[in-house]
Amino acid sequence: MKNVKSSILRTASSLFARQGIRNVSTNAVAKECGISKKTLYLFFESKEILLQEVVDSQIARVNQFMSMFNGISPDAITELNNFFGCIESLLDVFTPQFLNETAKIYPAVHSRINGFRDEVVVPFIHQNIGRGMAEETYRTDLSKEDASDLYCWQLQHAMEGHVDHPGMINQLVSNINNAFLHSIVNSRGKKLLLTKPAETLAS
Missing domain, CATH: 1.10.10.60 (Homeodomain-like)
Structure with a gap:
C-alpha cells in the first residue's frame, strides 16, 4: 500500500x-x-490534499538533505553550495506555473511553501553566514537579515515569474545562487572558490 x-x-x-x-x-x-x-x-x-502532500514530500526531501549539511559540509561555502543544489532540485516540481496556481487556487497549500522559506531557508542562510564569518571566508560587514531578505526576494520573483522555456528558470536560479555566493565571500573566500568545484548532495 x-x-x-x-x-x-x-x-x-x-x-x-x-x-x-x-x-x-x-x-x-x-x-x-x-x-x-x-x-x-x-x-x-481530494485533489487539494494530494497537492498538499506533493508539496510536503518535496519540502521533507529538502529538509532531510539540509539536516545533513552541518555534519558533512567541511566549510560554509560547501554547505551553501549543497543548499543551492537542494533549491535547484525543487524546480523539477515547483515550476513558475505550479507556484502561481497554488497561490491563486490553493492558498493554504501555497502557505506551506512560504512557511518553508520563513522557517527553514531564512534561518539556514543566517546560520551559514555566521559560519562563513567565523571561518573568515565571508564578509564581516554583512547583515544576515538583509542578505537573506534579498536572496529570498530574488528567488521568489524568479520562481514565480513568467518564463518562455522551462530550462530558463533553472539557469536563472543558478545565476541568482552564484551571484549571491560571490556577493558574500571575502577575498579569502574568492580564492577558495577558485580551488574547488561546486559540491552538492542534492544533484
Whole structure:
C-alpha cells in the first residue's frame, strides 16, 4: 500500500509540474498510475490534499538533505553550495506555473511553501553566514537579515515569474545562487572558490 501511495505522489508531482495543476484531474493521475479513481481516493480524499502532500514530500526531501549539511559540509561555502543544489532540485516540481496556481487556487497549500522559506531557508542562510564569518571566508560587514531578505526576494520573483522555456528558470536560479555566493565571500573566500568545484548532495 505504501508503494501505491508513493507512486501516486511521484506521478502527480510530474503531471502537475509538466501540465499545470489546473489542467490535471485526479482521474488523469489515477489513469497514469494504472489504478481506479476510487483507489486514489483511499489515499487522498481530494485533489487539494494530494497537492498538499506533493508539496510536503518535496519540502521533507529538502529538509532531510539540509539536516545533513552541518555534519558533512567541511566549510560554509560547501554547505551553501549543497543548499543551492537542494533549491535547484525543487524546480523539477515547483515550476513558475505550479507556484502561481497554488497561490491563486490553493492558498493554504501555497502557505506551506512560504512557511518553508520563513522557517527553514531564512534561518539556514543566517546560520551559514555566521559560519562563513567565523571561518573568515565571508564578509564581516554583512547583515544576515538583509542578505537573506534579498536572496529570498530574488528567488521568489524568479520562481514565480513568467518564463518562455522551462530550462530558463533553472539557469536563472543558478545565476541568482552564484551571484549571491560571490556577493558574500571575502577575498579569502574568492580564492577558495577558485580551488574547488561546486559540491552538492542534492544533484
